[in-house]
Amino acid sequence: MGYGFYDITLYHHSENSDNKDLAIRNNLISDLYIDFLNGYKPAGTTRISVDIGNEDYIRGYFGSILNVETVFNEKEYWLSSPENRNKIILDTIHRIAIFCAEEYGWDNAVFDNAYNKVIECGFVYKKEFKRKPSKDRKHQASLLLEKNGASATISVNFYDSQGELLKSIQLLKSFHHAMYYKKALTNNKWFSNVDFGIHLKNQEIIITASLEKPGSEAIIRPIKNTREELEGYLRLITYREFTDRLDFVNWANH
Numbered sequence: 143m144g145y146g147f148y149d150i151t152l153y154h155h156s157e158n159s160d161n162k163d164l165a166i167r168n169n170l171i172s173d174l175y176i177d178f179l180n181g182y183k184p185a186g187t188t189r190i191s192v193d194i195g196n197e198d199y200i201r202g203y204f205g206s207i208l209n210v211e212t213v214f215n216e217k218e219y220w221l222s223s224p225e226n227r228n229k230i231i232l233d234t235i236h237r238i239a240i241f242c243a244e245e246y247g248w249d250n251a252v253f254d255n256a257y258n259k260v261i262e263c264g265f266v267y268k269k270e271f272k273r274k275p276s277k278d279r280k281h282q283a284s285l286l287l288e289k290n291g292a293s294a295t296i297s298v299n300f301y302d303s304q305g306e307l308l309k310s311i312q313l314l315k316s317f318h319h320a321m322y323y324k325k326a327l328t329n330n331k332w333f334s335n336v337d338f339g340i341h342l343k344n345q346e347i348i349i350t351a352s353l354e355k356p357g358s359e360a361i362i363r364p365i366k367n368t369r370e371e372l373e374g375y376l377r378l379i380t381y382r383e384f385t386d387r388l389d390f391v392n393w394a395n396h
Contacts, residue, residue, distance in 0.1 A: 148176060149189040150235050152214070163227070164219070169318050170291030171231050171260065174267055175239075178256035184248045190238060198241055212238050228265045232257065271327065273301065276335045281353065283338035285330055286310065287323075293381040294323050298330075298338050298351045298358075311351035313340055313358050315381045322379045346372055 150172045154161055188206040195211035202209060212234060219230050236257045243250050267289040273282040282301040287294060295315045300308040316323040326340045326349075333339060339350030339358070348361045362372045 146181065147179065147183040147187055147189065150175065150192065150239065151189070152192045152194060152212070152231065152234065154194045154214075154216075164231075166291035167228055167231050168235075168291070170267060170289060171228060171265065172235060173289060173318075174260045174263065174265065175232070175235055175256050177267075177269070178259035179252055182249065182252045184242070184246065187246075190242065192234075192238055198238070200242065200245055208242060210238055210242065225265075232260055232265075270299065271330075273299075273305075274330075274332065274338075276332050276338075278335045279303065280335065281308075283332065285313075285327060285340070287327065289318060292318055294318055294320075296323060296326055296340070300338070300351075300353055308353070311356075311358055313349045313351060314379070316379050317381050326379070343367060343372060343375060347376055 152164065152168050154164060186203070186206055187208050190208045190210055192210045192212050194214040194216075196213065197211060198213055199211040200208070201211060214234055215230070219227055222230060236253060239253045240250060242248065243253060267287075269287045271285045271287070273284040275282050280303055282303070282305065284299050284301075286297045286299050288297070289295075293315055294317065295312060297310050297312045299310045302308055314323065314326055316326070325342055329342060330340045331338070333348070333350055336353040337350045338352075339348060341348045344366065346363050346365050346367055348363070349358055350361070351358045360376065362369060362376070364372060367375075
């Protein structure tokens with residue numbers, strides 16, 4: 143099975159300390175744009191890697207990665223409001239997508255639709271997954287994924303049998319990239335008629351929320367893995383901010 147089309151990333155190769163702002167906004171807007179493509183995959187392409195440069199220019203493929211250069215008005219970007227910065231990044235991503243679509247014969251309408259959907263949602267990433275009924279059929283629950291470009295938060299929404307929202311409880315705050323939290327989205331269930339949550343590592347890690355309690359609870363039950371290994375895995379997928387490169391290295395090697 144081949145990989146889908148999953149990313150359009152702008153890269154700015156400089157020492158500008160504000161590059162983090164550009165990266166975070168790009169992460170969020172690229173994910174929104176890709177999601178609104180509704181599974182569309184340009185032939186032979188898994189991602190578009192875009193270097194900020196002096197012209198719109200297609201360099202060509204490296205495997206399934208399409209390498210492109212693009213014009214980007216940095217002065218306008220840094221002088222703009224947060225809302226306008228989002229729009230500048232979206233416009234850049236979309237312009238490059240259409241530029242490539244015209245070169246390779248992709249479906250322009252799919253990209254135009256994605257662009258309009260990102261505008262309509264106001265650059266807010268919220269994705270709710272299928273609701274599941276409790277065993278006694280008195281309640282329903284679903285996972286809610288929210289992203290801001292730096293982190294991804296997974297919560298559980300509890301509903302009554304009529305579909306009225308009762309409450310929402312955060313289960314896990316992870317890093318932005320799906321590699322950290324993807325398994326949590328696929329492994330979820332009711333553990334009782336009042337407890338719903340996610341399970342990882344063959345249910346050796348369980349994170350649940352309850353209709354009867356205000357917060358979530360993480361339970362570690364070592365079977366095939368040691369407690370230290372399970373705690374390390376949970377730490378790996380739990381979001382934290384890094385003060386500098388050394389802080390990241392120390393965290394990664396812990």
